[in-house]
Amino acid sequence: MNKYDVIVIGGGPSGYTSAIYLGRAALSVLVLAGAQPGGQLVFTSEVENFPGFTKGIMGPDLMMAMEAQAKRFGVEVLYKEVSKVDLLKETKSVWVDETEYQANAIIVSTGATSKMIGIGEEAYVGRGVSTCAVCDAAFFKGKKTFVVGGGDAAMEDTMALLKFADEVTIVHRRDEFRASKIMQDRVLSNSKVKVMWNSEVVGVSGESKLSSIKVKDIKTGKISEQQLDGLFVAIGHVPTTKMFEGILELDEKGYLRTTMTALMRDVKWRVSEKDMWLDGFPTMTSVDGVFGCGDVVDYRYRQAITAAGMGCQAALDAEKYLTEHK
Numbered sequence: 001m002n003k004y005d006v007i008v009i010g011g012g013p014s015g016y017t018s019a020i021y022l023g024r025a026a027l028s029v030l031v032l033a034g035a036q037p038g039g040q041l042v043f044t045s046e047v048e049n050f051p052g053f054t055k056g057i058m059g060p061d062l063m064m065a066m067e068a069q070a071k072r073f074g075v076e077v078l079y080k081e082v083s084k085v086d087l088l089k090e091t092k093s094v095w096v097d098e099t100e101y102q103a104n105a106i107i108v109s110t111g112a113t114s115k116m117i118g119i120g121e122e123a124y125v126g127r128g129v130s131t132c133a134v135c136d137a138a139f140f141k142g143k144k145t146f147v148v149g150g151g152d153a154a155m156e157d158t159m160a161l162l163k164f165a166d167e168v169t170i171v172h173r174r175d176e177f178r179a180s181k182i183m184q185d186r187v188l189s190n191s192k193v194k195v196m197w198n199s200e201v202v203g204v205s206g207e208s209k210l211s212s213i214k215v216k217d218i219k220t221g222k223i224s225e226q227q228l229d230g231l232f233v234a235i236g237h238v239p240t241t242k243m244f245e246g247i248l249e250l251d252e253k254g255y256l257r258t259t260m261t262a263l264m265r266d267v268k269w270r271v272s273e274k275d276m277w278l279d280g281f282p283t284m285t286s287v288d289g290v291f292g293c294g295d296v297v298d299y300r301y302r303q304a305i306t307a308a309g310m311g312c313q314a315a316l317d318a319e320k321y322l323t324e325h326k
């Protein structure tokens, strides 16, 4: 039987950080990193804001370093997708195809994916297309950029770009933003911002990198070609939680709920606030022994460093849980 102290599902910054901590605590750990391990960072080029790398580091290199660091402490890593889980018993089971793996605790760090428009822009990610302005705005100094979306993320991306880009044009499919009023006001009061209302991006083109987009005015049907250096897609995220539906409690958008996130939203859930900090497990999900960390939990910050930090928290909680349940 393939039995471990902890199985980590997901191989991004949160998953690998939890594995490093657990491996170093002399626990047996299996990381099921998925068929394409490394999380969203493998689609990023240079990462300049992860502390410790004065000259920046390429996203895939950062992930390979995290994996090597986990393996140094005896962590096993499989590049496999989980097909099924049974988490409700004291001993948890996870299947990869027909093979069953068991553990006394599970860390879910399956991440989230950025929604894309679906017009071929995926091919230009890292070459003019980005889904994270906080990460990439600094590469667009003096450039012409477009943001797609009308929510808080689109406003936040626009604000991040305004520090560097010469021009920021927001393309939004309706005639009003969904974003909070305060964020809208900040964006709309800036003279460098233009908005193309009732419009959608219907085409992308460029040789080695993105150089122009086609924007359709939904009301008139007229299509215009826009030259640009960067296109920031901010139309929402989808957490990877399908396999946990009906097993772990999810919020209304499908994100994994943990004690900490429930309390952040001022919801009384599972334990009192006092108990959570003194005795509880802030990263525990609705099922005992199952912990959540990274973008599958965090709809707000979504940074590699915040995911890694939460991975550390989940590992410490899992370790404490295992000690208490020996």
Ligand code: NAP
Pocket: 115, 116, 117, 148, 149, 150, 151, 152, 153, 154, 156, 173, 174, 177, 178, 179, 200, 234, 235, 236, 237, 299, 300
């Ligand atoms: P969101 O609030 O769901 O907004 C998504 C936006 O993208 C909407 O304006 C939507 O248009 C548009 N959109 C969706 N699918 C599209 C498509 N296929 N083509 C074109 N446009 C499309 O998502 P979000 O902005 O990522 O925010 C997610 C959550 O995080 C929200 O609760 C938000 O408040 C929070 N957040 C907060 C902050 C902050 O407070 N600083 C920052 C970022 C995010 P419609 O409006 O027409 O539906």
